[in-house]
Structure formats: structure tokens, C-alpha cells
Amino acid sequence: MKTLLNKMDKKLNFKRAKAHCDVPCGIYDPIFAQIYALTVVRMVDLLEEHVKIKEKDLEYYNKMSRLIENKEEHAEKTKHEIRIIWGDFIKPTHKEKYPQIDNLVHSIMVLASESRQHVSKKLALELVSKVNEFAEIFWAIKGEKTIRAKAPYAPNLELVYRKL
Amino acid sequence: MKTLLNKMDKKLNFKRAKAHCDVPCGIYDPIFAQIYALTVVRMVDLLEEHVKIKEKDLEYYNKMSRLIENKEEHAEKTKHEIRIIWGDFIKPTHKEKYPQIDNLVHSIMVLASESRQHVSKKLALELVSKVNEFAEIFWAIKGEKTIRAKAPYAPNLELVYRKL
Amino acid sequence: MKTLLNKMDKKLNFKRAKAHCDVPCGIYDPIFAQIYALTVVRMVDLLEEHVKIKEKDLEYYNKMSRLIENKEEHAEKTKHEIRIIWGDFIKPTHKEKYPQIDNLVHSIMVLASESRQHVSKKLALELVSKVNEFAEIFWAIKGEKTIRAKAPYAPNLELVYRKL
Amino acid sequence: MKTLLNKMDKKLNFKRAKAHCDVPCGIYDPIFAQIYALTVVRMVDLLEEHVKIKEKDLEYYNKMSRLIENKEEHAEKTKHEIRIIWGDFIKPTHKEKYPQIDNLVHSIMVLASESRQHVSKKLALELVSKVNEFAEIFWAIKGEKTIRAKAPYAPNLELVYRKL
Amino acid sequence: MKTLLNKMDKKLNFKRAKAHCDVPCGIYDPIFAQIYALTVVRMVDLLEEHVKIKEKDLEYYNKMSRLIENKEEHAEKTKHEIRIIWGDFIKPTHKEKYPQIDNLVHSIMVLASESRQHVSKKLALELVSKVNEFAEIFWAIKGEKTIRAKAPYAPNLELVYRKL
Amino acid sequence: MKTLLNKMDKKLNFKRAKAHCDVPCGIYDPIFAQIYALTVVRMVDLLEEHVKIKEKDLEYYNKMSRLIENKEEHAEKTKHEIRIIWGDFIKPTHKEKYPQIDNLVHSIMVLASESRQHVSKKLALELVSKVNEFAEIFWAIKGEKTIRAKAPYAPNLELVYRKL
Numbered sequence: 001m002k003t004l005l006n007k008m009d010k011k012l013n014f015k016r017a018k019a020h021c022d023v024p025c026g027i028y029d030p031i032f033a034q035i036y037a038l039t040v041v042r043m044v045d046l047l048e049e050h051v052k053i054k055e056k057d058l059e060y061y062n063k064m065s066r067l068i069e070n071k072e073e074h075a076e077k078t079k080h081e082i083r084i085i086w087g088d089f090i091k092p093t094h095k096e097k098y099p100q101i102d103n104l105v106h107s108i109m110v111l112a113s114e115s116r117q118h119v120s121k122k123l124a125l126e127l128v129s130k131v132n133e134f135a136e137i138f139w140a141i142k143g144e145k146t147i148r149a150k151a152p153y154a155p156n157l158e159l160v161y162r163k164l
Numbered sequence: 165m166k167t168l169l170n171k172m173d174k175k176l177n178f179k180r181a182k183a184h185c186d187v188p189c190g191i192y193d194p195i196f197a198q199i200y201a202l203t204v205v206r207m208v209d210l211l212e213e214h215v216k217i218k219e220k221d222l223e224y225y226n227k228m229s230r231l232i233e234n235k236e237e238h239a240e241k242t243k244h245e246i247r248i249i250w251g252d253f254i255k256p257t258h259k260e261k262y263p264q265i266d267n268l269v270h271s272i273m274v275l276a277s278e279s280r281q282h283v284s285k286k287l288a289l290e291l292v293s294k295v296n297e298f299a300e301i302f303w304a305i306k307g308e309k310t311i312r313a314k315a316p317y318a319p320n321l322e323l324v325y326r327k328l
Numbered sequence: 329m330k331t332l333l334n335k336m337d338k339k340l341n342f343k344r345a346k347a348h349c350d351v352p353c354g355i356y357d358p359i360f361a362q363i364y365a366l367t368v369v370r371m372v373d374l375l376e377e378h379v380k381i382k383e384k385d386l387e388y389y390n391k392m393s394r395l396i397e398n399k400e401e402h403a404e405k406t407k408h409e410i411r412i413i414w415g416d417f418i419k420p421t422h423k424e425k426y427p428q429i430d431n432l433v434h435s436i437m438v439l440a441s442e443s444r445q446h447v448s449k450k451l452a453l454e455l456v457s458k459v460n461e462f463a464e465i466f467w468a469i470k471g472e473k474t475i476r477a478k479a480p481y482a483p484n485l486e487l488v489y490r491k492l
Numbered sequence: 493m494k495t496l497l498n499k500m501d502k503k504l505n506f507k508r509a510k511a512h513c514d515v516p517c518g519i520y521d522p523i524f525a526q527i528y529a530l531t532v533v534r535m536v537d538l539l540e541e542h543v544k545i546k547e548k549d550l551e552y553y554n555k556m557s558r559l560i561e562n563k564e565e566h567a568e569k570t571k572h573e574i575r576i577i578w579g580d581f582i583k584p585t586h587k588e589k590y591p592q593i594d595n596l597v598h599s600i601m602v603l604a605s606e607s608r609q610h611v612s613k614k615l616a617l618e619l620v621s622k623v624n625e626f627a628e629i630f631w632a633i634k635g636e637k638t639i640r641a642k643a644p645y646a647p648n649l650e651l652v653y654r655k656l
Numbered sequence: 657m658k659t660l661l662n663k664m665d666k667k668l669n670f671k672r673a674k675a676h677c678d679v680p681c682g683i684y685d686p687i688f689a690q691i692y693a694l695t696v697v698r699m700v701d702l703l704e705e706h707v708k709i710k711e712k713d714l715e716y717y718n719k720m721s722r723l724i725e726n727k728e729e730h731a732e733k734t735k736h737e738i739r740i741i742w743g744d745f746i747k748p749t750h751k752e753k754y755p756q757i758d759n760l761v762h763s764i765m766v767l768a769s770e771s772r773q774h775v776s777k778k779l780a781l782e783l784v785s786k787v788n789e790f791a792e793i794f795w796a797i798k799g800e801k802t803i804r805a806k807a808p809y810a811p812n813l814e815l816v817y818r819k820l
Numbered sequence: 821m822k823t824l825l826n827k828m829d830k831k832l833n834f835k836r837a838k839a840h841c842d843v844p845c846g847i848y849d850p851i852f853a854q855i856y857a858l859t860v861v862r863m864v865d866l867l868e869e870h871v872k873i874k875e876k877d878l879e880y881y882n883k884m885s886r887l888i889e890n891k892e893e894h895a896e897k898t899k900h901e902i903r904i905i906w907g908d909f910i911k912p913t914h915k916e917k918y919p920q921i922d923n924l925v926h927s928i929m930v931l932a933s934e935s936r937q938h939v940s941k942k943l944a945l946e947l948v949s950k951v952n953e954f955a956e957i958f959w960a961i962k963g964e965k966t967i968r969a970k971a972p973y974a975p976n977l978e979l980v981y982r983k984l
Binding site (some may be wrong): 221222223225226227229230233 | 828868871884885888889891892936937938939
Binding site for chain 1 (some may be wrong): 192193195199306318325326328
């Protein structure tokens with residue numbers, strides 16, 4: 001093992017630079033986080049529609065409970081996906097070029113938590129907006145062009161897509 | 165099933181029409197399954213590269229174990245995503261228009277299991293191919309056009325994308 | 329798929345015949361899915377009892393929330409178990425003998441999703457019925473006889489059991 | 493809330509006695525744990541067969557890794573299922589009648605952990621044996637008769653079944 | 657069990673002595689379970705505060721649902737952590753010295769389940785108390801001294817800490 | 821982000837101040853991440869010991885596989901715990917006082933990923949060191965004093981503890 005450590009020490013600068021490309025590296029895509037964030041908005045929309053129902057019967061509670069749970073789950077998944085890309089893909093050199101990225105990622109964590117704590121279209125839209133911003137930086141780092149296009153499912157918000 | 169559907173139609177009438185659109189409905193996207201299947205191919209590639217290493221040290225076992233685990237996980241996720249869309253989005257009317265869809269979904273389950281059981285580029289490529297086929301049907305049902313384009317990460321296979 | 333099967337048959341020959349019997353093969357049992365489906369009925373029963381309570385206090389919300397969550401979880405597990413047996417155990421030759429099996433599995437997916445979306449005894453009973461039907465086919469394929477007997481826990485519905 | 497606590501205090505002896513019958517109560521079945529324990533034996537058998545293969549290629553490592561992982565998972569699930577029944581179903585009055593039950597449950601935890609730590613047919617068989625013993629006590633408490641019959645899948649060990 | 661232990665002792669001899677120290681052995685700490693139990697109390701406090709709100713709007717249901725879910729999760733984690741230490745760390749010799757430990761562990765399982773089934777400060781406090789008791793025994797077995805000190809977060813209950 | 825914060829401040833005003841204190845707020849403790857990181861070191865130690873074994877039998881592979889899996893799991897949990905505290909507890913005002921915190925959190929993500937990708941005592945020790953550093957800042961923000969003391973389990977490294 002010592003030999004290994006020594007061998008690694010010699011190559012560490014170089015190795016480190018590509019370290020995250022072993023596993024699960026290579027295949028990062030912000031589209032996961034973008035669709036999850038969009039789903040948070042969708043759940044808020046459905047909740048705001050649902051709460052108007054007057055009769056508080058089993059169907060009411062069942063759907064209320066499921067919408068909240070789905071909002072929770074997708075806000076959490078948004079955070080998880082962004083954390084992976086930030087932790088495994090973003091390197092110090094990227095931070096130099098995009099010094100705002102740590103704050104951006106932190107704000108996504110904050111907005112996703114707030115989107116769990118509240119039922120707020122405003123917060124959920126801000127979450128999508130920040131995740132889109134992250135996607136733009138990600139694709140720029142990868143050297144890919146992006147465009148904005150409406151998602152093909154409600155709430156049909158604009159998402160940042162890689163240009164094909 | 166028809167009898168059941170008929171019986172329920174009378175009882176639940178218009179509810180049925182929008183049943184799957186409550187939660188988690190609306191936001192289905194085969195891109196998840198496509199990227200997961202692509203990741204299976206990637207893991208096979210990395211495994212075939214990795215096994216060439218002569219020295220069977222800790223780094224060897226560590227990476228071997230992680231690559232296999234990642235292959236497992238993404239093959240499983242492929243199955244899970246396809247099952248959700250098949251079960252929640254695909255309706256009897258879609259089956260009439262695409263009578264091959266049940267067999268297609270079954271073959272994806274089989275290929276994903278086989279991709280777990282073996283380390284086979286052939287099987288993994290077939291899995292991607294079948295998931296792409298599913299994606300094409302899905303977008304056709306949604307009335308969206310698709311194009312084929314190379315994925316922006318190794319192994320850079322062609323995936324079916326919705327045309328923006 | 330046929331082309332694929334043929335192509336692979338030549339390459340993998342006898343391997344294919346026992347492919348699904350490696351892992352996690354061999355030990356499939358529909359009793360899991362049957363008990364999960366039964367639990368969905370149980371949750372519906374408890375929910376219909378619970379909603380009669382007049383006072384909407386913490387105990388009320390706590391139990392409501394837990395019953396719904398349990399319904400969700402067991403409907404989901406029903407789907408997962410059936411998908412595994414369908415994908416890993418059911419072979420093309422079985423489909424020839426039981427051509428209804430794909431539709432049956434699809435209807436289980438649909439009913440389980442609807443049992444999550446609603447609080448409906450009717451839907452939950454249909455789910456149990458379809459899963460029982462699946463169990464009967466499964467045991468017939470295995471060459472085992474079955475009987476129907478009441479489950480030893482509420483709601484004491486008839487389940488299909490392998491004859492001991 | 494105070495009122496609730498007061499109300500509960502008055503009914504606490506009685507309420508406690510049936511407390512676990514709310515959710516997820518009612519539907520307990522040791523067959524889950526029995527099949528999981530049986531699967532541990534199966535994995536040991538497959539591992540002992542697999543290790544004989546001379547060529548240490550990718551297929552070798554892939555299957556080795558999967559068999560170990562499956563052994564892990566099912567030993568863990570065995571513990572989880574037994575813990576649930578012990579914690580939620582077994583009451584002090586049952587312990588009076590079956591004073592060995594705490595030790596039995598503890599020995600299942602120990603054997604399941606040892607079955608994870610080792611690849612030992614002896615330990616895995618002991619695990620099945622203890623879980624069967626637990627099943628017998630469980631059904632006796634429920635007032636149901638049991639028989640022993642061979643499981644319909646390899647390794648075809650005798651399991652304790654409720655007599656239909 | 658004794659017979660089994662004796663029989664195995666002859667076969668596995670020194671292996672047994674260190675059996676649980678392989679993996680995940682060595683690093684057991686009751687502080688996890690203690691903080692989880694404390695969180696259950698916290699959730700009860702927040703629920704009792706929350707239920708006073710008059711307006712039953714989306715924010716009300718959202719928070720109610722999340723508090724209940726968190727109570728569920730942490731009660732479950734309490735059980736899981738205690739089960740691990742009990743099953744993997746506690747040996748027959750420890751049981752001789754602390755013959756109450758099986759009953760103590762069982763009572764933690766019962767109280768954690770009851771804390772899920774109800775919203776009861778009384779039950780949650782009892783849970784913390786029992787987990788503290790378990791922690792004291794654990795550290796005594798390890799030969800470490802303990803002190804009681806207030807937790808640095810609401811509800812600031814006394815927890816048993818290892819003396820540094 | 822500032823613009824967003826300002827805009828929201830006007831709308832949500834006092835709500836924001838306590839936003840993260842609803843759920844799961846209040847009970848944050850870096851001790852979880854510290855013990856998880858310590859476990860990564862432990863797994864590396866056990867792996868380095870284990871690899872010396874000459875005979876590559878089932879016990880060898882079983883333990884190798886489990887040690888690697890445990891290393892994976894605890895490195896991942898380290899990241900998850902730190903992300904939660906960073907996202908839910910750390911506020912802009914804290915960042916002003918501890919401007920290094922974003923970089924520190926990012927380096928924990930990087931080191932935890934590298935500790936998964938390699939079997940390296942050096943990397944694992946660095947991970948513990950960074951997590952300790954995070955713990956010190958956390959407790960300082962909470963106004964609690966800390967001391968360093970050896971953990972009561974191998975590898976007995978110094979951890980930062982809140983002073984009781």
C-alpha cells in the first residue's frame with residue numbers, strides 16, 4: 001500500500017485533476033435537477049388548485065398528502081443532483097472562471113429547503129431559475145451551446161437545454 | 165381488464181380520464197431511463213478497460229466493485245423509470261396504436277436484468293437501443309417530434325431527443 | 329426482439345437458458361405482492377373508519393397521514409414485486425401459454441397507481457384480485473397446485489396459496 | 493392537546509394493549525423473514541459453486557459481487573422483518589408464555605450479522621432454523637396451526653407454514 | 657442457542673471472538689439514537705404548537721405533514737440504531753451483567769412505535785429516557801464514564817454523554 | 821442572490837429569519853458526519869490489513885466487498901450530512917464571518933468522493949480533518965466551546981467535540 005501511496009503522490013496533481021472522472025464520472029447532466037425543480041412548481045400549482053376544494057373527505061386528504069410528499073421528494077432530489085455535479089464535476093479552475101458558483105449552489109440548497117417548508121410558487125420559480133442558471137454554467141464548461149425552450153409538460157416553464 | 169375498465173368507467177367516469185394526471189402525473193420524460201441505460205454501457209466500457217490491469221491490489225478491487233455496483237444501480241433505475249411511464253402514462257388506446265409496447269417494455273426489463281447479470285457491451289447496447297425505441301413512441305404519443313443526436317458524454321451514443 | 333434473441337442465442341447459447349437463474353433468481357414468490365396488495369385494502373378500510381372521527385386534532389392528522397403513507401408504500405411495493413417476477417421469471421414461452429400476462433401485469437400497475445391516487449375499496453379489491461390471478465399463473469408455470477384460503481389477518485380476503 | 497393526553501392517560505392501559513394494531517398493524521407475517529433467510533442460504537450455495545471457477549474474468553467478479561450483495565441484502569431484511577414483528581406484535585403477555593423469545597430474536601440478529609460477515613452454510617442454515625422457530629411461536633400466538641413443508645425453490649429447505 | 661454457540665465455538669473458535677469486529681464493527685455510538693429520539697420530542701413540541709393555528713391553509717397542511725413525517729422517520733431511525741448495537745455489539749456475557757437489556761431494547765421498540773402512532777410528549781420523553789438508559793449501559797460496557805448534560809438544541813433535554 | 825434575498829425579504833420578512841427552524845431545523849449536529857468520516861478511515865485500515873491475506877477464497881472476497889461497500893456508504897453519508905447543515909443552517913451572515921466555509925464544504929465533497937474512488941489513508945485522514953474543521957465553525961456559530969478528544973473506537977483519531 002505504501003508503494004501505492006507513493007505512486008499516487010507523484011501523480012497526484014495530475015490524477016486529482018481527473019479523479020472524478022472514474023466513477024460515476026463522465027455522465028453528468030443537469031436535466032435531472034431541472035426536471036425535479038420543475039416538478040416542485042407543478043406540485044405547488046396542483047396544491048393551490050386542490051386547496052380550493054370545499055369538502056374535506058378522504059380523497060381530499062389523500063391527494064393533499066401525496067402532493068406535499070411529491071413536492072418534498074423532488075425538492076430533495078434537486079439538491080442531491082446539484083450537490084453531485086458541484087462536488088464531483090466542478091473543479092477549482094471552474095470556480096476561478098465562475099466565482100459565483102458556490103453561492104449559486106448554496107442558494108439552490110436554500111431555495112429547495114424553503115420550497116419544502118412552504119407552498120410558494122415564488123420560491124419554486126426561483127428554484128427553477130437558479131437551477132437553469134447552474135445548467136448554463138455547466139454546459140458552458142463542457143463547451144456546449146444552450147438554448148431556452150419550453151418544457152413539454154405543465155407548467156411548461158422555460159428550461160435551459162443543450163443545443164443539439 | 166376490459167370488464168373492469170367498463171365497470172369502473174360507469175362509476176368513476178370523468179375521473180378516470182385524468183386519473184394519472186394527478187400525481188405524479190404530467191411530468192414524464194424518458195431521458196432519465198435513456199441516460200441510465202447509457203451509464204450501463206459506460207460501466208461496461210470502464211470494466212473492460214479496468215480488467216486489463218495486472219496488479220490485483222486494493223485500488224483494483226475498489227474500482228472493480230464500484231463499477232459493478234454502478235452498473236447494477238443504473239440498470240435497476242432504467243427498469244424503474246420505464247415501469248413508471250408504462251404503468252402511469254401508457255393507456256389502452258396507446259396500446260392499440262403501438263401494439264408492440266408491452267413486448268418492448270418486457271424486453272427492456274429482460275435486457276436490464278441481463279446487463280446486471282453479465283458484463284456485456286452487446287447487451288448494454290441493446291438496452292440503450294430498446295429504451296431509445298420506447299422514447300420515440302413516448303414522444304410520438306405526446307405529439308412531439310424527435311431527432312437522434314450523440315450524447316455529450318462518453319460513450320457518446322446516439323440518443324433520441326425531443327426536437328426543441 | 330426476435331432478431332436480438334436469435335443473434336444472442338448464437339453467441340450466448342446455453343447461457344441464456346439459465347440467465348435469470350443466477351441472481352436473484354430461483355426464489356420468486358408472489359406472496360409478497362399478495363400481502364402488499366391486501367395491505368392496501370386494509371389501509372382503505374382503516375381510512376374509511378378513521379375519517380368518521382369528528383375532532384380534527386393532532387391524533388387525527390397523525391393517523392390519517394400514516395394510513396395514507398402506508399397505502400402508498402404497499403401499492404408501490406406491489407408494483408415492484410410484480411415487475412421483478414414479470415421481468416426476471418416470465419419467459420417468451422410462458423407468454424405463449426399465457427398470452428394475457430402482459431395485460432394482466434399492466435393492469436396491476438394501473439390499479440396500484442389508482443389505489444395510490446384514490447381511497448377506494450373497489451380499486452384495492454380489484455388490485456388483490458389481479459395479483460391473485462398473477463399468482464395462479466405463476467404457480468401453474470412452476471407446476472405447483474394452488475388453493476384459495478382466507479388470509480389470517482384483516483381484511484381476511486381470499487388469497488391464492490401454493491398447495492402444501 | 494392536554495385534553496388528549498388526559499384522555500389517553502385514562503385509557504392508557506387499555507389503549508397500550510392494542511396500540512400496535514393501528515398502523516401498520518394487523519398484517520404481520522413471518523413468511524417474509526423466512527424467505528429472506530432462505531435466500532441467504534441460496535446465496536451461500538451459489539457462492540460456493542461460483543468460487544470453483546478458475547478464470548477470474550469480469551463475469552467472475554460481476555457475479556461474485558452480486559451474490560455477496562444479495563446475501564447482505566437478504567440477511568439485513570431478515571433482521572428488519574423480525575424486529576418489526578418482535579417490536580410491534582409481541583406483547584409482555586406473549587413473553588410470559590414464550591420466555592425464550594427475546595433470546596431467540598437476539599440470536600437471529602447475531603446469526604444474520606454473522607451470515608453477512610462470512611460465507612457459511614452452517615450459519616445460514618442456523619438462521620433459517622431460528623427464523624422458523626420464531627414463525628412457529630408467532631402462529632401459535634395467533635392461534636393458527638402450522639406444518640413444515642419444503643420450499644418450492646432451491647435450496648428447498650423446510651419452512652414453517654401456516655396450515656391452510 | 658447455547659448448543660449452537662458451543663457447537664460453533666468448536667468449529668469457528670477464535671473467529672467468533674472477533675466476529676462482530678469485522679464490519680461494520682468497532683464504531684458503535686448511541687449518540688445517533690439519542691439525537692433521533694430527541695428529534696421525536698422536538699417534532700411533538702412543534703406539532704402541539706402548530707395545531708393551535710386556526711387557518712387550515714396550504715401552509716398549515718404542508719407543515720403538519722412534514723412534522724409528522726419527520727417524527728415517523730426519526731422514531732424509525734431510533735429503532736434501527738438500537739437494533740444494530742443490540743444485535744452486533746451486545747454479547748451473551750453482557751446480558752449476564754445487564755440482564756435487563758433485552759427488555760430495555762424491546763421497550764425502546766415499543767415506545768418508538770407508539771411515538772409514531774401518537775403525538776404524545778409523554779411517550780416521546782419516555783423514549784428518550786430509555787435510550788439514555790441504553791447509552792449508559794453501552795458506555796459502561798466499553799469502560800467509559802458518562803455524564804448527563806443538556807443537549808445544545810431544543811428541547812434541550814438531558815442526554816447521556818461519554819465523559820471526555 | 822442578493823436581489824432575490826432582498827425581494828423576498830420584503831415579502832416574507834420575519835418568516836425568513838426563522839425559515840430553516842421549522843423542520844428539520846433546530847437539531848443539527850456535525851457529530852454524525854464526523855463519525856461517518858472516521859468510519860471511512862477505519863474501512864481503509866481494515867482494507868489495508870485485509871489485502872495482506874494470501875488465500876483468495878470466499879471469505880476474502882466477502883469481506884473485501886463489504887469493507888469497500890461500507891467505505892462507500894459512509895463517505896456518501898458524510899457528504900449528505902454536511903450538505904444538510906451547510907444548506908439549512910449556514911446563513912449569509914455566517915458566510916461573512918467564515919468566508920472560507922463554501923470552499924471547506926466543497927473540499928469535503930471532493931475528499932469524500934476521492935475516498936470512495938481510492939483506498940487511501942491520506943485522503944481519508946484529510947476528510948476527517950476537514951469535517952473537524954467544519955464542526956469547529958459550526959459550534960462557534962452556535963456559541964459553544966469545543967475540545968479535541970480521541971474517539972472511543974478505532975482508529976481513535978481526535979474529533980472535535982462540544983465542551984460539555
